[in-house]
Amino acid sequence: MSARMLKLLTVHLRSRRPFCPLPLLQPSRTFGCTARKRDEQSDPSSALGKRWKETAETVVIGGGCVGTSVAYHLAKSGMKDVVLLEKSELTAGSTWHAAGLTTYYHPGINLKKVHYDSIKLYERLEAETGQAVGFHQPGSVRIASTAARVDEMRYQMTRTHWHVTEQYMIGPEKVQELFPLLNMDKVLAGLYTPGDGHIDPYSLTMALAAGARMYGAQIYNPAPVTGLVPTADGKWDVQTPHGTIRANRVVNATGFWAREVGKLIGFEHPTIPVHHQYVVTATVPEVKALKKELAVIRDLEGSYYLRQERDGLLFGPYEKMEKMVLQDSWVRDGVPPGFGKELFESDLDRIMEHVEMAMEMVPVLKKADIINIVSGPITYTPDLLPMLGPHQGVRNYWTAIGFGYGVIHAGGVGKFLSDWIRNGEPPYDLIECDPNRYGSWVDVPFLCAKARESYGFNNVVGYPKEERFAGRPTYRRSGVYDLLKDKSSMGFHAGWEQPHWFYKPGDDTGYKPSFRRTNWFEPVGRECKLVMEKVGVIDLSPFGKFIVKGKDSHKLLDRLFANTMPKVGQTNISHMLTPAGRVYAEVTVTQVAPGEFLLITGSGSELHDLRWIETEAAVGSYDVDITNVTEAIGVLGVAGPNSRKVLQKLTQEDMSHSAFKFLQCKSIQLAGVVLRAIRISYTGELGWELYIDQRDMAAVYQAIMDAGREDGIDNFGTYAMASLRLEKGFRGWGAEMNCDTNPLEAGLDYFIKLNKAADFIGKAALQEIKAKGLKRKLSYLAVETQDVDPEGNETVWLDGKVVGNTTSGAYSYSAHHSLAFAYLPVELSSVGHKVEVELLGRKYPAAVIQEPLVLTEPTRTRLHNKATSKA
Numbered sequence: 001m002s003a004r005m006l007k008l009l010t011v012h013l014r015s016r017r018p019f020c021p022l023p024l025l026q027p028s029r030t031f032g033c034t035a036r037k038r039d040e041q042s043d044p045s046s047a048l049g050k051r052w053k054e055t056a057e058t059v060v061i062g063g064g065c066v067g068t069s070v071a072y073h074l075a076k077s078g079m080k081d082v083v084l085l086e087k088s089e090l091t092a093g094s095t096w097h098a099a100g101l102t103t104y105y106h107p108g109i110n111l112k113k114v115h116y117d118s119i120k121l122y123e124r125l126e127a128e129t130g131q132a133v134g135f136h137q138p139g140s141v142r143i144a145s146t147a148a149r150v151d152e153m154r155y156q157m158t159r160t161h162w163h164v165t166e167q168y169m170i171g172p173e174k175v176q177e178l179f180p181l182l183n184m185d186k187v188l189a190g191l192y193t194p195g196d197g198h199i200d201p202y203s204l205t206m207a208l209a210a211g212a213r214m215y216g217a218q219i220y221n222p223a224p225v226t227g228l229v230p231t232a233d234g235k236w237d238v239q240t241p242h243g244t245i246r247a248n249r250v251v252n253a254t255g256f257w258a259r260e261v262g263k264l265i266g267f268e269h270p271t272i273p274v275h276h277q278y279v280v281t282a283t284v285p286e287v288k289a290l291k292k293e294l295a296v297i298r299d300l301e302g303s304y305y306l307r308q309e310r311d312g313l314l315f316g317p318y319e320k321m322e323k324m325v326l327q328d329s330w331v332r333d334g335v336p337p338g339f340g341k342e343l344f345e346s347d348l349d350r351i352m353e354h355v356e357m358a359m360e361m362v363p364v365l366k367k368a369d370i371i372n373i374v375s376g377p378i379t380y381t382p383d384l385l386p387m388l389g390p391h392q393g394v395r396n397y398w399t400a401i402g403f404g405y406g407v408i409h410a411g412g413v414g415k416f417l418s419d420w421i422r423n424g425e426p427p428y429d430l431i432e433c434d435p436n437r438y439g440s441w442v443d444v445p446f447l448c449a450k451a452r453e454s455y456g457f458n459n460v461v462g463y464p465k466e467e468r469f470a471g472r473p474t475y476r477r478s479g480v481y482d483l484l485k486d487k488s489s490m491g492f493h494a495g496w497e498q499p500h501w502f503y504k505p506g507d508d509t510g511y512k513p514s515f516r517r518t519n520w521f522e523p524v525g526r527e528c529k530l531v532m533e534k535v536g537v538i539d540l541s542p543f544g545k546f547i548v549k550g551k552d553s554h555k556l557l558d559r560l561f562a563n564t565m566p567k568v569g570q571t572n573i574s575h576m577l578t579p580a581g582r583v584y585a586e587v588t589v590t591q592v593a594p595g596e597f598l599l600i601t602g603s604g605s606e607l608h609d610l611r612w613i614e615t616e617a618a619v620g621s622y623d624v625d626i627t628n629v630t631e632a633i634g635v636l637g638v639a640g641p642n643s644r645k646v647l648q649k650l651t652q653e654d655m656s657h658s659a660f661k662f663l664q665c666k667s668i669q670l671a672g673v674v675l676r677a678i679r680i681s682y683t684g685e686l687g688w689e690l691y692i693d694q695r696d697m698a699a700v701y702q703a704i705m706d707a708g709r710e711d712g713i714d715n716f717g718t719y720a721m722a723s724l725r726l727e728k729g730f731r732g733w734g735a736e737m738n739c740d741t742n743p744l745e746a747g748l749d750y751f752i753k754l755n756k757a758a759d760f761i762g763k764a765a766l767q768e769i770k771a772k773g774l775k776r777k778l779s780y781l782a783v784e785t786q787d788v789d790p791e792g793n794e795t796v797w798l799d800g801k802v803v804g805n806t807t808s809g810a811y812s813y814s815a816h817h818s819l820a821f822a823y824l825p826v827e828l829s830s831v832g833h834k835v836e837v838e839l840l841g842r843k844y845p846a847a848v849i850q851e852p853l854v855l856t857e858p859t860r861t862r863l864h865n866k867a868t869s870k871a
Contacts, residue, residue: 067253069414075215086221092340114412134200154841278316302357317354321456382450436607441495478541479697534712544606577762639687671703684728729852
């Protein structure tokens with residue numbers, strides 16, 4: 001670092017002038033702190049000189065960019081009684097000091113849609129509301145200076161082509177054209193997104209507030225919420241110093257006050273403020289001399305973003321996890337009551353490494369005068385994704401909290417939640433942002449460790465099957481965790497540790513991320529062979545498990561599920577649908593006793609599904625008791641041709657095919673322990689799932705392993721199960737089916753009983769979909785690859801045009817080639833059609849094949865018995 005710049009930074013740290021971000025605007029317009037103060041004084045909502053509403057359809061709590069967007073979208077959509085309550089003044093909190101970056105880019109599937117909707121709103125908002133927003137769209141470039149980064153960009157391009165957003169992988173020449181002040185020595189490539197840029201967060205929020213008022217919403221401030229009291233009919237009394245509002249629902253959009261609002265109703269929302277710093281320079285002559293605005297750059301190895309700010313530069317780093325600072329005192333003691341538009345003390349030492357890397361990449365920074373170093377609070381969740389939607393455990397309480405990137409999320413999130421509130425279902429699947437992905441297993445130490453990791457990992461390479469290890473394990477450890485933890489590579493599933501694959505002598509152990517086949521590839525093949533030829537055991541304890549019983553249990557479940565309810569002692573696969581006929585959940589349903597049902601769902605959808613069930617039970621006034629037994633009950637899967645032989649050694653129960661049929665459930669005694677056994681297997685091979693009290697799980701596991709020693713028994717993990725389920729053509733929830741798909745296009749017709757008497761949710765919509773005919777269908781692809789395999793979300797091509805996308809994929813160790821499910825137009829979905837699947841920037845030949853590739857054990861048994869009877 002130059003002595004001059006060091007001196008300037010030091011002087012700034014001593015002076016600590018209050019910061020007021022200045023947007024890039026036309027010189028004829030006057031903006032800044034003084035103008036903002038005038039705006040606030042003239043804003044009629046800054047004082048309560050108007051009628052207080054005593055009722056509202058929706059009360060939005062929080063007046064930052066997210067809260068005002070939710071209010072704006074609800075009011076614009078036609079909701080008549082929308083009230084926004086802000087404790088001090090609009091933008092107080094994280095919004096006012098944000099750097100304001102906007103980008104179409106996101107590595108996930110549907111968060112791209114949130115970003116897209118935000119930018120499209122911001123493009124038209126000024127014309128709609130008459131309020132300037134200071135929106136600039138010079139584009140952005142993510143810089144690759146290592147081979148791994150180039151692979152990551154190819155990986156992300158594969159996942160972008162089937163979306164509407166433009167994105168291009170560009171060479172160094174184009175990178176330099178978009179940002180001519182770069183030192184190009186290390187630049188290998190760039191990921192260019194036209195239309196990206198930045199916006200003034202203050203002006204954006206004021207425009208959203210103006211739009212909300214224009215469409216009829218009321219905004220009150222200062223109006224802190226002092227109490228939230230639920231009513232018997234599912235409404236809320238929202239208490240403030242000015243009076244109480246009876247609301248049909250409330251939306252918590254309070255940023256780093258989210259925990260305080262949650263505590264009013266007994267919730268400990270897992271959000272924590274992080275100190276984020278950025279630097280603003282004075283005019284840089286080289287910047288001023290440019291004829292067009294610089295693209296925003298993100299130097300991923302340097303872990304910072306940099307954009308033009310008027311005729312200077314704005315530079316924001318993400319420090320490494322050991323250096324970054326959490327405001328954990330706010331988690332322990334609460335946010336200081338008067339904190340609103342204050343900043344933290346800047347810390348030059350923390351960002352020095354990034355400053356030096358930025359000056360090497362953008363040499364003009366070495367001579368730039370620094371006018372501000374901003375250090376303000378932004379809110380993080382453990383995984384850096386926001387918490388969006390209705391919360392399990394109470395009725396009509398919604399969250400829009402945990403935004404590390406609130407400006408780019410605000411517009412799209414407002415639309416997403418507004419559509420969900422009005423229509424009774426989300427407009428598209430966004431389960432990765434569901435507030436119910438977190439449970440009581442998220443304690444404060446875990447929250448702090450994960451938030452630190454997420455912040456420090458902001459710009460690390462994002463690999464397939466990524467694992468992050470901070471804060472692990474939680475208390476959610478199955479009864480066999482201690483027996484398996486040193487033998488396997490563990491994955492993290494809703495707080496649980498679950499083996500992905502197991503080690504043998506000579507294996508390259510541990511988590512070794514790669515975009516190509518890596519150290520787990522051969523061991524997983526070994527485990528697939530084990531299950532196909534002998535017998536394997538898998539820990540399935542992370543499954544969500546609920547008991548539903550009571551006078552109306554059958555009636556409730558008949559309303560919730562599209563399948564008929566199984567008889568006592570029987571099991572089936574059932575689906576909960578949305579009113580529009582999309583797949584909300586896939587559940588294994590067993591009637592274990594008259595009127596008592598055991599429901600099993602995936603680990604990632606435990607509270608997501610429970611909320612849906614509880615809501616329907618409450619709205620319909622069903623007389624039922626619903627109990628979440630997920631943590632009390634462990635699950636072992638035993639699968640393979642020798643599984644019956646092994647289990648028979650440990651029980652007096654007849655385990656033969658004629659006595660214990662497929663999809664049958666029995667309470668049995670195994671190795672002296674009473675448990676519930678269901679003949680079912682997610683590998684498609686002969687198998688059982690054993691539902692065991694967690695306290696007995698280790699003993700049962702050890703007995704099974706001892707009994708199966710001479711039969712070749714061993715452990716297998718979830719990677720092998722994924723490969724085996726794909727060979728059998730099993731659909732996976734969250735991949736082949738979710739709130740983006742209907743069950744008919746997903747090929748789930750067998751499980752959907754449109755002729756059953758009960759009027760299940762989504763029935764009318766499905767009948768209409770069926771009558772109109774499908775436009776796309778799930779297809780089964782054989783893909784000719786080399787050292788890389790599909791995993792889902794890849795683009796499918798035909799004749800140079802995008803025709804679909806994969807949903808999941810894996811290598812088939814039985815057929816020795818890759819498999820994938822993909823949604824294709826109906827006219828391309830029949831067997832024999834040729835397409836191409838894009839992987840890491842290359843298009844690989846693929847063909848639609850007959851499913852399944854490998855028949856399931858029950859099907860093989862049925863065909864064998866049929867052939868035998870004919871003989």
